[in-house]
Structure formats: C-alpha cells, structure tokens
Amino acid sequence: MYENQFGLSRRPFPANAVGASVFVGPQTAKFMAGMRKGLATSEAVVVVTGKPGVGKSTLVNRAIDAISGDKFIIRLSRMQLGHDEVLDFLLDKLDASDIPASTIRKISQSRDLLARLTNTGTRVFIVIEDAVRIGEDALAEFEALTAVDADYPAGANIILMGDDTLLEKLDAPALLRLKQRTRLRQAVLALSAGELQGYLKHCFRIAGGEFDLTFAAGTGQMIAELCQGNPRVANKLVESMLSAAAEQKATKVDAALIAQVARDDHGLRVDIPVTAGAPVPAAAPVPEAQDQAAVAPVVEATTTPLEITTPERLAGPDPIVPAPQGTGETAVPEPEAGPAEAAAPEETAPAPDDDAEPAVAPAPAEENAEQQRAAALLVELTNRARIAFEAQQQDSRTTGPGAGTNTNLGDQLIR
Numbered sequence: 001m002y003e004n005q006f007g008l009s010r011r012p013f014p015a016n017a018v019g020a021s022v023f024v025g026p027q028t029a030k031f032m033a034g035m036r037k038g039l040a041t042s043e044a045v046v047v048v049t050g051k052p053g054v055g056k057s058t059l060v061n062r063a064i065d066a067i068s069g070d071k072f073i074i075r076l077s078r079m080q081l082g083h084d085e086v087l088d089f090l091l092d093k094l095d096a097s098d099i100p101a102s103t104i105r106k107i108s109q110s111r112d113l114l115a116r117l118t119n120t121g122t123r124v125f126i127v128i129e130d131a132v133r134i135g136e137d138a139l140a141e142f143e144a145l146t147a148v149d150a151d152y153p154a155g156a157n158i159i160l161m162g163d164d165t166l167l168e169k170l171d172a173p174a175l176l177r178l179k180q181r182t183r184l185r186q187a188v189l190a191l192s193a194g195e196l197q198g199y200l201k202h203c204f205r206i207a208g209g210e211f212d213l214t215f216a217a218g219t220g221q222m223i224a225e226l227c228q229g230n231p232r233v234a235n236k237l238v239e240s241m242l243s244a245a246a247e248q249k250a251t252k253v254d255a256a257l258i259a260q261v262a263r264d265d266h267g268l269r270v271d272i273p274v275t276a277g278a279p280v281p282a283a284a285p286v287p288e289a290q291d292q293a294a295v296a297p298v299v300e301a302t303t304t305p306l307e308i309t310t311p312e313r314l315a316g317p318d319p320i321v322p323a324p325q326g327t328g329e330t331a332v333p334e335p336e337a338g339p340a341e342a343a344a345p346e347e348t349a350p351a352p353d354d355d356a357e358p359a360v361a362p363a364p365a366e367e368n369a370e371q372q373r374a375a376a377l378l379v380e381l382t383n384r385a386r387i388a389f390e391a392q393q394q395d396s397r398t399t400g401p402g403a404g405t406n407t408n409l410g411d412q413l414i415r
Contacts, residue, residue, distance in 0.1 A: 002246035009208035012200075013235040022062045023202045025195040031186060035063035038184025042123060043148045043155030045181040047131075049164050050188030053232030056161045057129060059188060064159075070122040078130035083137035090145060110145055111152050118154030131160035136174050143178040190229030193221060199231060200238065214242075216254040226262055226270055240265050 003010065014021060022028070038046040050056050064071060074093045081089060087106040091099050094113040100106060117124050126142060128134060139160075146156040158181075160166060170179045191199060197211075197220040204211040211220070227233035241261050245253045262268040 002242040003207075005246040005249075006214050006242065007209055008204075011239075012203040012207040012209070013239065016061075017058050018061065018065065021206055022058060023199045025191070025198055027189065027191065027195060028059060028062075031059050031188065032063055032066060034184060034186050035060075036066070038186070039063070039067060039125075039157055041183070042118065042157060043146065043181065044183040045143075045158045045160065045178060047166060047170065047182055047185045048159065048161045048188060049166055049185070051163060051190070051230070053230045054188045054190055055231050056188050060127060060159055060161065064125055064127075067123065070120070072117050072122050072124045074124070074126045076126070076128045076134065078133055081134055081138040083135075083141045086138050086141035086145070107145070114146070114156055115152050115154065118152075118156075124154075124156035125159060126156055127159045127161070129161050132162040132166050132169055136169070136172050139178055140174050143175075143181065147177070147181070191224075191231065192229060193224040196224040196227070196229050196231070196234060197221070200234065214253060216252050219253060219255055219258055222255060222258050222270055226258075226266075226268055237262065237266065 002008070017023075024032075035046065038044060048056050048060060064073065074090070076089070084103075087103065087110060088099075090110045091106060091113075094110065096109055096113060100109065114124055124146075126146065128139075128142070131139060142158060146158060148155040158178075160170075162169075167185070169175070170182070200220060200223065201211045204214065215223075223234060223237060227237055241253050241258055244261050244265075245257060248257070250257065259270050262270050
C-alpha cells in the first residue's frame with residue numbers, strides 16, 4: 001500500500017471522521033455556530049441541505065458531539081419506510097422488549113422509552129440522512145412521535161438531511177407541523193479551492209504525513225478543480241493518485257501523474273499548469289511585411305538647447321536700398337519667412353517727413369521655442385536698423401540729402 005511509500009501511519013481519509021479528524025475551516029465554523037443555535041431546544045427540527053459528498057453527515061455528527069451532556073442518537077440511513085414501519089424502527093433502536101401487537105400500545109411504549117431518557121437529562125437526536133427518500137408519511141410519523149405535549153414535555157430533536165429538493169418536500173400539507181417545528185435551515189456548500197487544499201493538508205497531518213511533501217507544488221489547485229470542492233470526490237481522487245504513485249515508485253505526485261489518473265481512472269480531463277521552471281515557447285517572429293511603425297521602438301523626444309548668437313558674431317542685415325530720387329524714402333527689407341513659418345502681414349512704412357515710424361513685422365506664431373527665439377532676435381535687429389535709419393534721416397536734414405547715408409547707417413548697425 002501507499003502508506004509505507006509516503007511515510008503515513010494510516011490512510012488520510014477514514015470512513016467516519018470524528019473528533020479531531022474533522023477538518024474545521026471557515027464554512028465548518030459557521031455551520032457549527034448555526035447548529036448550536038438550532039439545537040438549543042430539545043424538540044427542535046433542523047434541516048441540512050447540500051449535494052452528495054459535501055460532508056453533511058460529518059458536520060452533523062460533529063455538531064452533535066459538540067453538545068454537552070448525555071446524548072442518545074438514532075440514525076436512519078438512506079432507506080424508505082412506510083408509516084406503519086416507523087414505530088417498529090423506533091422501538092428497535094430504543095431496545096424495547098416485549099413489543100405489543102397493538103399500534104396504540106406501540107405508540108405508548110415508544111413515548112415511555114423516550115420520556116425515560118429525557119427525564120434523566122439525556123438528549124435524544126433522530127438523524128435522518130435522506131429525508132427525501134423516506135417519504136412524507138414516515139416523516140409525519142416521526143414528527144408525531146417526538147412532539148412535545150402535556151404527557152411528554154421533553155420531546156426529541158429531528159435532523160433532516162437531503163439535497164435542495166428537501167425544501168420543496170417540506171412544503172407538502174402533510175408536513176406542515178414538521179415545517180413549523182423547524183428552527184434552522186442550514187446549507188452545506190462545496191469547499192473553495194483554498195478550503196479544499198486546507199482540508200487535504202489537515203488529513204495528511206492526521207495521518208502522520210505532509211501534503212506538500214507528497215504532492216508537487218501547484219497540484220493542490222488541480223485537485224480542487226477536478227473535484228469541484230467536493231471532499232468525497234477529492235478523497236477518491238487522492239487515494240487513486242497515491243496508489244498509482246506507489247506502483248511507479250514515485251517519491252512525489254506530480255501534475256502529469258494527476259492528469260493521467262484523472263483521465264484513465266475517473267474519466268476526467270485537466271489542463272496541466274505551466275510551472276515556474278517550465279520552458280516558455282519562443283515568441284513568433286515579426287513578418288517582414290509588417291508595418292514597421294507598429295514594432296518600431298519608442299524614441300524619447302529630446303530638446304536641443306538654443307544657442308543665441310551675440311550681435312558681434314551675427315552678420316549685418318541686408319544693406320538698406322535708398323528710395324528713388326525725389327521720394328525722400330529709404331526702404332527697409334523684410335526678413336524672409338522660413339519654410340516652417342507663416343508669412344507675417346506687412347505694414348507699409350510711412351515717409352519720414354510725416355514723422356511715422358517704419359513698419360516692424362510682428363513675430364509670427366511659431367511651432368517651437370527655437371523658432372520663436374530666432375524670430376525675437378530678428379525683430380531686435382530690425383528695431384536697431386530702424387533706430388539707425390531715423391538717426392541717418394536726422395543727419396540728412398542737417399547736412400543735406402544723401403550725404404553719408406550708407407556709411408553712417410552701416411556704422412550704426414555694427415555698433
């Protein structure tokens with residue numbers, strides 16, 4: 001057997017888990033708290049629903065064990081009973097002797113035996129594991145035989161278990177009294193992936209081993225997905241995996257073995273997860289015809305600082321061309337717009353005789369800071385040319401027209 005192979009003292013999943021062998025997770029703790037409230041009185045009925053294999057019987061047994069004091073438990077497994085068979089069943093479980101033939105005497109004898117137990121402080125629990133199958137008439141008989149009345153003030157607790165259809169069954173008119181005695185409806189759900197793995201680790205520790213030393217990393221999640229959180233299914237799967245690993249003399253159960261056992265022994269399919277050490281397939285090459293813009297690396301934009309050239313290093317502007325004789329005007333050439341610049345609107349400079357200032361082209365709207373700085377420098381040079389022009393005109397009025405026009409203006413620009 002696999003116990004020796006993996007150093008276990010016993011099988012990790014006993015047929016009937018009791019006491020410390022029962023896994024107590026978040027759902028179990030919540031269930032136990034609810035059962036304590038539901039069974040607070042000696043005649044209450046509790047309804048427990050859930051899919052087969054989720055652990056209803058185990059949790060109910062654990063809840064009853066947690067109740068202090070003496071207890072007498074009558075269990076009815078998955079079977080059908082006629083209404084006339086309920087009395088015989090109870091008398092047999094109560095160890096009755098000299099059972100009478102009359103139905104009335106049977107009822108009195110069963111009630112007397114229950115009263116003797118309750119009078120000594122013993123709680124009586126009748127656990128019906130498949131209340132859907134037993135039949136409405138039998139359930140009604142159990143309710144009538146355990147109800148509290150003037151002669152029998154204690155009564156007995158009834159715990160009904162079944163799938164979700166049990167709730168519909170209790171809506172039958174014949175079971176109205178049973179439904180009225182119900183103090184708690186408790187649902188047992190499938191375990192989450194984390195709870196299922198905690199359950200497996202608990203079972204292995206109880207058996208003297210460690211789940212993480214027996215199963216490879218990540219396989220607990222695979223088992224949780226395979227069993228869908230059902231502990232009974234998980235027990236069968238893990239037992240099969242341990243047996244297969246022992247036959248192969250494997251020291252640890254890995255994902256490949258789990259997939260093989262699930263497929264071959266249980267007809268299940270599972271995707272093997274990629275572990276951290278597994279090789280990762282290389283990415284497919286980019287076709288040559290693919291748009292290069294889609295795969296081109298992103299180039300971070302940079303801004304080159306603008307170097308400002310001082311006027312001493314800058315060549316002077318185009319020479320000023322004198323106006324034709326007799327007009328008394330001198331034209332100032334406008335700077336040419338760059339390829340990225342929009343042409344600035346021109347203003348006609350009035351004649352100097354009207355004391356109007358020559359037009360200065362406004363700085364165009366530029367697309368970046370470098371062009372704006374260059375435009376500002378150009379405007380400054382134009383202003384200097386305008387100042388030199390006005391000074392030259394003033395000199396020409398005093399010394400005569402045309403005297404020293406180009407020379408004096410060039411000197412002004414250089415200065």
